[in-house]
Amino acid sequence: MSNMEIAVTRKVAGEFLGSALLTIVVVGSGIAAQQLSTDIGLQLLENTLATVFGLAVLITVLGPLSGAHFNPMVSFAAVVERTLPLRDALCYLPAQVAGCVLGAVTANVMYAKAAISFSTHNRVSGPHFLSEALATAGLIFVIIALQRVDRGAWSAAIVASYIGAAYYCTSSTSFANPAITVGRMMSDSFAGIAPGSVLFFIAAQILGGVLGLVAVNLLWPRTNEIR
Amino acid sequence: MSNMEIAVTRKVAGEFLGSALLTIVVVGSGIAAQQLSTDIGLQLLENTLATVFGLAVLITVLGPLSGAHFNPMVSFAAVVERTLPLRDALCYLPAQVAGCVLGAVTANVMYAKAAISFSTHNRVSGPHFLSEALATAGLIFVIIALQRVDRGAWSAAIVASYIGAAYYCTSSTSFANPAITVGRMMSDSFAGIAPGSVLFFIAAQILGGVLGLVAVNLLWPRTNEIR
Amino acid sequence: MSNMEIAVTRKVAGEFLGSALLTIVVVGSGIAAQQLSTDIGLQLLENTLATVFGLAVLITVLGPLSGAHFNPMVSFAAVVERTLPLRDALCYLPAQVAGCVLGAVTANVMYAKAAISFSTHNRVSGPHFLSEALATAGLIFVIIALQRVDRGAWSAAIVASYIGAAYYCTSSTSFANPAITVGRMMSDSFAGIAPGSVLFFIAAQILGGVLGLVAVNLLWPRTNEIR
Amino acid sequence: MSNMEIAVTRKVAGEFLGSALLTIVVVGSGIAAQQLSTDIGLQLLENTLATVFGLAVLITVLGPLSGAHFNPMVSFAAVVERTLPLRDALCYLPAQVAGCVLGAVTANVMYAKAAISFSTHNRVSGPHFLSEALATAGLIFVIIALQRVDRGAWSAAIVASYIGAAYYCTSSTSFANPAITVGRMMSDSFAGIAPGSVLFFIAAQILGGVLGLVAVNLLWPRTNEIR
Numbered sequence: 001m002s003n004m005e006i007a008v009t010r011k012v013a014g015e016f017l018g019s020a021l022l023t024i025v026v027v028g029s030g031i032a033a034q035q036l037s038t039d040i041g042l043q044l045l046e047n048t049l050a051t052v053f054g055l056a057v058l059i060t061v062l063g064p065l066s067g068a069h070f071n072p073m074v075s076f077a078a079v080v081e082r083t084l085p086l087r088d089a090l091c092y093l094p095a096q097v098a099g100c101v102l103g104a105v106t107a108n109v110m111y112a113k114a115a116i117s118f119s120t121h122n123r124v125s126g127p128h129f130l131s132e133a134l135a136t137a138g139l140i141f142v143i144i145a146l147q148r149v150d151r152g153a154w155s156a157a158i159v160a161s162y163i164g165a166a167y168y169c170t171s172s173t174s175f176a177n178p179a180i181t182v183g184r185m186m187s188d189s190f191a192g193i194a195p196g197s198v199l200f201f202i203a204a205q206i207l208g209g210v211l212g213l214v215a216v217n218l219l220w221p222r223t224n225e226i227r
Numbered sequence: 228m229s230n231m232e233i234a235v236t237r238k239v240a241g242e243f244l245g246s247a248l249l250t251i252v253v254v255g256s257g258i259a260a261q262q263l264s265t266d267i268g269l270q271l272l273e274n275t276l277a278t279v280f281g282l283a284v285l286i287t288v289l290g291p292l293s294g295a296h297f298n299p300m301v302s303f304a305a306v307v308e309r310t311l312p313l314r315d316a317l318c319y320l321p322a323q324v325a326g327c328v329l330g331a332v333t334a335n336v337m338y339a340k341a342a343i344s345f346s347t348h349n350r351v352s353g354p355h356f357l358s359e360a361l362a363t364a365g366l367i368f369v370i371i372a373l374q375r376v377d378r379g380a381w382s383a384a385i386v387a388s389y390i391g392a393a394y395y396c397t398s399s400t401s402f403a404n405p406a407i408t409v410g411r412m413m414s415d416s417f418a419g420i421a422p423g424s425v426l427f428f429i430a431a432q433i434l435g436g437v438l439g440l441v442a443v444n445l446l447w448p449r450t451n452e453i454r
Numbered sequence: 455m456s457n458m459e460i461a462v463t464r465k466v467a468g469e470f471l472g473s474a475l476l477t478i479v480v481v482g483s484g485i486a487a488q489q490l491s492t493d494i495g496l497q498l499l500e501n502t503l504a505t506v507f508g509l510a511v512l513i514t515v516l517g518p519l520s521g522a523h524f525n526p527m528v529s530f531a532a533v534v535e536r537t538l539p540l541r542d543a544l545c546y547l548p549a550q551v552a553g554c555v556l557g558a559v560t561a562n563v564m565y566a567k568a569a570i571s572f573s574t575h576n577r578v579s580g581p582h583f584l585s586e587a588l589a590t591a592g593l594i595f596v597i598i599a600l601q602r603v604d605r606g607a608w609s610a611a612i613v614a615s616y617i618g619a620a621y622y623c624t625s626s627t628s629f630a631n632p633a634i635t636v637g638r639m640m641s642d643s644f645a646g647i648a649p650g651s652v653l654f655f656i657a658a659q660i661l662g663g664v665l666g667l668v669a670v671n672l673l674w675p676r677t678n679e680i681r
Numbered sequence: 682m683s684n685m686e687i688a689v690t691r692k693v694a695g696e697f698l699g700s701a702l703l704t705i706v707v708v709g710s711g712i713a714a715q716q717l718s719t720d721i722g723l724q725l726l727e728n729t730l731a732t733v734f735g736l737a738v739l740i741t742v743l744g745p746l747s748g749a750h751f752n753p754m755v756s757f758a759a760v761v762e763r764t765l766p767l768r769d770a771l772c773y774l775p776a777q778v779a780g781c782v783l784g785a786v787t788a789n790v791m792y793a794k795a796a797i798s799f800s801t802h803n804r805v806s807g808p809h810f811l812s813e814a815l816a817t818a819g820l821i822f823v824i825i826a827l828q829r830v831d832r833g834a835w836s837a838a839i840v841a842s843y844i845g846a847a848y849y850c851t852s853s854t855s856f857a858n859p860a861i862t863v864g865r866m867m868s869d870s871f872a873g874i875a876p877g878s879v880l881f882f883i884a885a886q887i888l889g890g891v892l893g894l895v896a897v898n899l900l901w902p903r904t905n906e907i908r
Contacts, residue, residue: 013446021365028396037268041718041727046268046395052734053279054392060385061372063447110361111355111398127793133793138702145742158741165735168727169709171792219694219746240673248592255623264495273495273622280506281619287612288599292673337588338625339581467900475819482850491722500722501848507733508846514839515826519900564815565852566808 006065009089014066015054016095018058022070023183024110025054031111043190046169052164052213059156068155071177071210072096078142081147083095093179100183108187119185119192123172124200131172132204133211138166139176148220178202186192233292235315241293243322245285249297250330250410251337252281257418270417271394279391286383299323300436304367307440308374314423320406327377327410335414338385346412346419350399351427358399359431360438365393366403367439375447405429462517462542470522470549472512476524477637478564479508484645485565497644498621506618511611522609525631526550527663530641531594534667535601547633554637562641573639573646577626578654585626586658587665592620593630594666602674632656688744689769692869695747697776699739702811703751704784705791706735709873712792724871725848733845740837752858753777754890758821761830774860781864787869800866800873804853805881812853813885814892819847820857821893829901851875859883 029050033043059068067084075092078084084092105115140160142162146152166174175181177195181201184193193201256277260270286295294311296302302319305311311319332342369389373379393401402408402420408428411420420428483504487497513522521538523529529546534539538546546575559569596616600606620628629635629647635655649654695831710731714724740749750756756773759765765773773779786796823843827833847855856862862882863873874882 017442017446024361025392025396029392032395032398033268033270036271037266039266039718039720039723041714041723042266042268044717045727045730046272048730049272049275050392050395053388054396057369057385057389057392058382060378061369061376064376088730099770106361107396110354110358112352125793127791131791134705134787142738144714145732149742149745151741158738160737161734165706165731165738168713168731169706169715169735169788219691219698237673242675244669251588252623253621257624260495261624263498264493266493269493269495273499276499277619280615281623284596284612284616284619287605287608288596288603291603333588334623337581337585339579348550411518464900473894478815479685479850483846486849486852489721490725491720493720495722500726503726504846504849507842508850511823511839511843511846514832514835515823515830518830560815561850564812566806566810595869653841
């Protein structure tokens, strides 16, 4: 990451914009899928492909500016890995949450729904906790591992593909991001999450993020012959 | 864009051909989807994937010749960004519109429908206006941003992916292109738009295109340390 | 194409093997789709994605050996473009046809059907003729254009994407290949073609191939400043 | 493969982790598909796309470490090709099998099923044997051919695409991997295989792997002018 010297205001603006656009893609395609398809698996397929496409675009264009995190756990991992100053991460966090909320509201308006319509989709269960922890662990593992094996240039395609796989193979559909979890609380759709499940998901995501960091550092120790 | 010195007639021919082929893909796959599938979400999925594949091909092969705009808003943005002379853009415009019309007619004939069959699909609504404005803003933002971050070489995959995400997450299914909006007026199919909605869509697209240009120049000012 | 000096027997073996594997993918996924799905659009989607994936693989691994044509029209165009000696093309032709027939038979056996079961899928109609001519014209145009704009290295992804778009936007589902048209005659499935429609399709494909060659040479004349 | 000098314990850990994650993707998305969709072809499509995305990610991040085999037949082929010491392959084998079993168990728990629930999906038949032999032959052929044509850097996308095509065009849905065959025995889902069919599948896979090695060495002999 050679973007250490970019003004933090521009980087924060990039995180805000990217988080908003990502949430528009996730929530908007979730609403569209629910309105247009009857089979739930097909709804998830439509939601997944839109998210994969959108994430690849956003990481490609905003990666060189802000790192294209859109996710406090990714920013936290970057601080631990010393590729992002803690000061920047503290500015990223509110921008990411605000962007995700704005994105959910925009998607609602774009589909003629109430701007803020809280989800009633309860997602508290043991299997969901395990799913979110694993999904976040895998996301952090993949992002850091790409840097360790000198394939950071592939991150747009690989992180998007990771989400494409994780949406389908976890029972929670892999939110894996505390900011978008808050945003999706405000969408009464297929892609929503009830307010009462949000802290539960965020706890799983924090645990998973730490696990992912531990795993990647076990497999590629800092002072290793191959980075 | 190093194609400034190519004869304008060849560039215009490239825009005409590319616009026609893009519209054949969009309208043809729209007709096929409507004939072959019952679930509307699945129809949109088929239409989306065909468009993503086709756009990636056309931008790859025609990009080095004409810039592969196929879209007056993209050409307009290129003029503002000084990567296309205004004189060329004025020649591109009629070629893009004529290409899109020819493409729609060809798709109709290929599916044994009346060559010109006007759509009755009314698309005038506030949410559709917001959708088209956002979709076009995003398209222009992504195309210019790719140049600012020196990733113009990825434009085929990224612009195609952008459309793949935008088709699904906007309630208007993201026409985001005044020329193809005119062409799709002539297809009485899933992918069509009623003549009475065309100017409404184009107004939203122009507004969106201007917004996209403003946003990309705010985030990457011309005289910036990182382009 | 720097494979001019490879022994022709190895190149012909590559064409035979690749044609067989391509046909296994096309016909096998066609049979699977028909057996597993009820919606015809969904069947075509499954058939399309399998073909896109398979074609990308085969062009990547066999391209450096034989050019990965698997298609007499592509070999014919290569002769005209002087990237393949006529003598080699004459050896490719029977290998391509034999490979496609073997592939169809293998797919039949793999699905416990009669090894040779002629299709009853009649495909003779004006719109189908137009579709096949356009699909083949586009295929030849794209393959040659990739060389003209120095993007031959992208051919695996781009040719696969082209077929992905063409399957969906043409009413004939884009065979665009005389050899596989013969092979698909021997599959009584979704992907089959009745023997009585084969010559009709091949005529359209030959006409389309010539049109594609003319178009690409009009847009990129041989003695042009940009190749 | 320049990873000959990496400590074998780290490489084995990479194979164990990758095999577990791959099986979570395959089995988890299989359970999700079966729970969410009714059309079996659509279930397979969801399962296929998740696997393609997941495999591309895992090969990208773990390839530089262990080679990203996750499959004893691939490791065996690497030994024959002299890119992996026999001693390492003997350590890979139990790690791959244990990883696949752990992955299947994790997927079961993530979906609130019994941790170990043996499949009742009987898959013994002649066409299935042919399918598995061909699928494994093709996999080994593609992996070695990528090295022969100096495109090993593309292996993540190409091997993932290969599996995407093979899932759909074989009647066995292409396990093509003895380790994951053992793991999938422990999933009573769409993606499972009855214990009584496991040895039958493994026999077909071993035969296919040998055939793939023979084919690739016939087409690209070791002492050839083009590697």
